[in-house]
Amino acid sequence: MSHTIKLKKGFDINLSGKAEKKLAECDQPKTFALKPTDFVGIQRPKVLVSEGDTVKAGTPLLFCKMLEDVKYCSPVSGEIIEIKRGEKRKLLEIIILADEKIVSEEYKKFSISDIQKTEKQEIVDLMLKSGVWPNIIQRPYGVVANPEETPKSIFVSTFDTNPLAADISFTLKGDENSFQAGINVLTKLTSGKVNVGINSNAGQVSMFSAIKNAEINTISGKHPAGNVGVHIHHIDPVAKGDLVWTVSAYGVVQIGKLFLEGKYDATKIIALAGSEVKTPQYYKTFTGACINKFIDNNVSEQEVRFISGNVLTGEKIKSDGYLGFYHDQVTVIPEGNQSEFLGWILPTINKLSFHKAFGLLSFLNSKEKEYVIDTNLKGEHRAFVQTGMFEKVTPMDILPTYLIKAILAEDYDEMEGLGIYEMIEEDIALCEFVDVSKNNLQKILRDGLTLIKNS
Amino acid sequence: MKFIKDIFDKNKPLFEKGGKLEKLMPLFITFETLFFVPDHVTPGKGAQIRDAVDLKRMMMTVIIAMLPCLIFGIWNVGYQHALATGETMSLMQQIGIGLVVVLPIVIVSYAAGLTVEFIFGIKKGHALNEGFLVSGMLIPLVLPPTIPLWQVAIATVFAVLIGKEVFGGTGMNIFNVALTARAFLYFAYPSQISGTVWTYLGDKTPIDGYTGSTSLAIANEASVNKAGAVVDALAHSNTVLSADFFSFSNLFFGFIPGSIGETSTLMVLIGAAILILTGVGSWKIIVSVFGGAYLTALLFNIIGANEFMLMPAHYHLVIGGLAFGAVFMATDPVTASQTEKGKWIYGLLIGVLTILIRVFNPAYPEGIMLAILLMNVFAPLIDFYVVKGNKQRRIQRATV
Numbered sequence: 001m002s003h004t005i006k007l008k009k010g011f012d013i014n015l016s017g018k019a020e021k022k023l024a025e026c027d028q029p030k031t032f033a034l035k036p037t038d039f040v041g042i043q044r045p046k047v048l049v050s051e052g053d054t055v056k057a058g059t060p061l062l063f064c065k066m067l068e069d070v071k072y073c074s075p076v077s078g079e080i081i082e083i084k085r086g087e088k089r090k091l092l093e094i095i096i097l098a099d100e101k102i103v104s105e106e107y108k109k110f111s112i113s114d115i116q117k118t119e120k121q122e123i124v125d126l127m128l129k130s131g132v133w134p135n136i137i138q139r140p141y142g143v144v145a146n147p148e149e150t151p152k153s154i155f156v157s158t159f160d161t162n163p164l165a166a167d168i169s170f171t172l173k174g175d176e177n178s179f180q181a182g183i184n185v186l187t188k189l190t191s192g193k194v195n196v197g198i199n200s201n202a203g204q205v206s207m208f209s210a211i212k213n214a215e216i217n218t219i220s221g222k223h224p225a226g227n228v229g230v231h232i233h234h235i236d237p238v239a240k241g242d243l244v245w246t247v248s249a250y251g252v253v254q255i256g257k258l259f260l261e262g263k264y265d266a267t268k269i270i271a272l273a274g275s276e277v278k279t280p281q282y283y284k285t286f287t288g289a290c291i292n293k294f295i296d297n298n299v300s301e302q303e304v305r306f307i308s309g310n311v312l313t314g315e316k317i318k319s320d321g322y323l324g325f326y327h328d329q330v331t332v333i334p335e336g337n338q339s340e341f342l343g344w345i346l347p348t349i350n351k352l353s354f355h356k357a358f359g360l361l362s363f364l365n366s367k368e369k370e371y372v373i374d375t376n377l378k379g380e381h382r383a384f385v386q387t388g389m390f391e392k393v394t395p396m397d398i399l400p401t402y403l404i405k406a407i408l409a410e411d412y413d414e415m416e417g418l419g420i421y422e423m424i425e426e427d428i429a430l431c432e433f434v435d436v437s438k439n440n441l442q443k444i445l446r447d448g449l450t451l452i453k454n455s
Numbered sequence: 456m457k458f459i460k461d462i463f464d465k466n467k468p469l470f471e472k473g474g475k476l477e478k479l480m481p482l483f484i485t486f487e488t489l490f491f492v493p494d495h496v497t498p499g500k501g502a503q504i505r506d507a508v509d510l511k512r513m514m515m516t517v518i519i520a521m522l523p524c525l526i527f528g529i530w531n532v533g534y535q536h537a538l539a540t541g542e543t544m545s546l547m548q549q550i551g552i553g554l555v556v557v558l559p560i561v562i563v564s565y566a567a568g569l570t571v572e573f574i575f576g577i578k579k580g581h582a583l584n585e586g587f588l589v590s591g592m593l594i595p596l597v598l599p600p601t602i603p604l605w606q607v608a609i610a611t612v613f614a615v616l617i618g619k620e621v622f623g624g625t626g627m628n629i630f631n632v633a634l635t636a637r638a639f640l641y642f643a644y645p646s647q648i649s650g651t652v653w654t655y656l657g658d659k660t661p662i663d664g665y666t667g668s669t670s671l672a673i674a675n676e677a678s679v680n681k682a683g684a685v686v687d688a689l690a691h692s693n694t695v696l697s698a699d700f701f702s703f704s705n706l707f708f709g710f711i712p713g714s715i716g717e718t719s720t721l722m723v724l725i726g727a728a729i730l731i732l733t734g735v736g737s738w739k740i741i742v743s744v745f746g747g748a749y750l751t752a753l754l755f756n757i758i759g760a761n762e763f764m765l766m767p768a769h770y771h772l773v774i775g776g777l778a779f780g781a782v783f784m785a786t787d788p789v790t791a792s793q794t795e796k797g798k799w800i801y802g803l804l805i806g807v808l809t810i811l812i813r814v815f816n817p818a819y820p821e822g823i824m825l826a827i828l829l830m831n832v833f834a835p836l837i838d839f840y841v842v843k844g845n846k847q848r849r850i851q852r853a854t855v
Contacts, residue, residue, distance in 0.1 A: 239850075312502050313501070335496060336497075339460070341456040343491070344488075344512050344515075345511070351507035352506070353508050354508075355513075376492070376494070377505055380509070380582065382509075385513075387788060397848060397849075399845055418842070432501060433502050436510050437510060438505065442502065443498075
């Protein structure tokens with residue numbers, strides 16, 4: 001039975017610098033990278049290549065000793081020019097100098113109807129060695145799924161409500177066939193259903209609504225309506241001992257292409273967005289692209305921050321840094337490293353706030369108003385003060401304040417009882433944004449998940 | 456702005472590690488951040504942007520909400536003084552007297568409290584928490600204008616030290632800080648906070664037939680002495696000033712003796728409107744305290760075992776400190792219930808208890824203070840069961 005979910009809680013952060021739906025003409029970046037740090041679960045990465053080796057797109061570069069069968073593969077063909085390590089020889093990046101013409105590892109091709117008839121093991125083996133498997137994330141913990149387990153259901157969200165998010169109906173346009181093939185593959189992996197969440201906000205007709213072999217659930221509301229964690233919570237929640245897998249819409253297409261075209265296709269359309277980008281638009285490139293080509297002469301003069309991903313859950317990178325494995329957008333916003341005279345009390349309508357405390361008048365603006373927000377913390381760290389706001393931006397039957405307190409107290413029973421298995425960082429990102437006390441809630445949540453996982 | 460920034464930047468090395476005044480860094484930061492929101496940026500991972508709100512602004516909102524009560528209170532001190540002494544005074548003269556009486560109390564409260572906060576801040580190495588800015592203003596508003604300043608100081612130090620810091624500072628306290636101060640005075644120095652202390656007379660003597668009792672005390676007395684209806688007792692009191700000194704409208708507008716800031720229900724309601732519109736105070740708590748009190752009073756009207764029980768229910772909402780407590784004390788986010796369902800129960804019980812104490816306990820004419828302090832203790836218990844309900848739903852969902 002498909003679900004229709006109308007969410008009342010949440011908050012849309014409307015930033016200026018939305019990407020125009022247009023593919024930019026731009027040379028491909030010279031280098032690409034695979035960053036083991038993008039994969040939360042990787043504990044003991046083992047590199048399979050060395051500097052100077054040449055690889056094809058889809059050649060395995062590393063695996064994790066905890067899940068040896070899952071191979072992490074090169075997005076492009078070329079030469080390994082650097083294996084970057086940090087403190088204690090922690091593996092940071094494997095950098096590939098890309099060929100002019102990308103050559104891929106070749107695998108057997110399937111037709112859409114073939115997939116249904118193929119044995120599960122054959123499907124899993126192909127996914128593991130080709131490099132598409134890391135698209136599959138498991139809940140709880142938000143780590144790469146273990147291929148030996150079977151989830152009770154699989155969830156795919158086909159829309160992203162994060163600030164300045166890439167429009168999936170644009171980035172995956174024309175990939176409907178691959179998406180369907182990907183869904184068919186996923187149905188072989190679960191004992192339950194594949195759930196596809198589509199957006200039913202006003203005026204939206206999803207290109208995915210005609211997908212077969214899956215439950216189509218329509219979800220409407222403010223951010224985080226697009227977060228797959230919210231869909232899971234309302235449709236098939238994760239209790240202790242449960243296992244649910246999630247795949248991004250891009251991941252489903254990539255899996256589909258592997259079967260239809262017989263190759264690991266890491267081409268990706270990404271959005272370059274943010275108030276400091278001169279012409280925000282879309283770029284066609286590959287996973288792990290170096291961002292320098294896109295931002296050259298395209299960013300304002302002031303000090304800015306480059307973010308791989310969106311402003312709520314992304315990661316700060318350098319101007320010659322690399323796009324994260326799961327990211328399909330680069331956001332550029334002003335760095336807020338300057339103090340502001342009486343900024344804590346002067347009335348303003350230009351600073352976005354979920355709150356309406358004295359002088360915070362942004363709620364008077366029209367919903368269409370776009371804001372420029374810098375990276376300033378806008379206050380100092382303080383003790384937890386309960387304002388009831390976390391609950392107002394979390395459209396789940398979860399008490400974030402109590403969960404965070406349980407994590408800080410390292411109380412395992414409380415963490416479990418209060419639903420830590422249902423949450424990963426992105427589900428608490430809005431709480432972090434609205435927090436009066438400026439705590440780093442995503443980090444606290446991850447610490448809690450690590451505690452539980454290792455217990 | 457530049458020159459203020461320069462002053463801070465120039466003196467900063469003194470307070471930094473290795474500087475002469477290294478230990479006073481928290482003090483320095485407190486003042487610097489009063490002028491400037493610091494240049495701190497978000498960490499490289501996680502939310503890269505943050506909401507414009509911070510604790511300073513939240514607390515300032517509460518202080519702004521209290522200003523109508525403070526300003527009215529200052530005038531009313533002068534006005535009551537003029538009434539009691541029979542002098543004719545202009546509005547400005549009344550305000551002048553009010554300022555002379557009230558400002559020192561406010562200053563002493565802030566000075567005493569902030570000193571304790573700073574000592575703990577320096578000891579623990581953190582900047583001042585903004586919470587006391589609110590408590591420091593609440594304390595004077597719940598005290599009589601005649602309170603000796605040294606008692607204000609002692610009570611504030613006690614409240615901050617025993618009521619808050621020993622529990623771990625802002626956010627950790629169990630009892631509302633301002634009410635702790637008032638309760639301390641109530642039990643340590645009862646003669647200065649009960650009886651006829653509510654009108655500032657200075658060195659003047661009151662006119663003949665004047666009584667400085669509060670409406671609550673008169674109602675209580677009438678009930679204990681079985682001297683007829685409470686409303687009649689109120690009507691026949693202070694007739695030397697006006698025919699119906701304790702009329703409902705006077706009680707509502709607050710032209711009566713009482714604690715500095717809590718006599719005017721109207722001003723409290725203006726504050727409530729500010730708190731509710733800004734979302735800083737919980738409307739659920741405010742509404743449920745009033746609701747709980749009114750319904751209990753109605754029930755007592757029906758039972759009617761003593762005269763106080765027979766007092767019209769709406770009188771309860773305007774006499775004493777019920778309105779002030781409901782709006783400014785019960786809503787303290789740290790000591791109140793923190794779950795949304797819990798807030799209804801918490802507020803309702805405060806309302807019920809207040810009326811119970813007023814009507815049945817002749818020793819404590821004001822019920823709201825003890826009701827809130829008692830419910831402060833029960834708030835975590837209420838939350839415990841609400842949170843347990845959440846956990847239970849999760850378990851049931853899994854077994855279906």
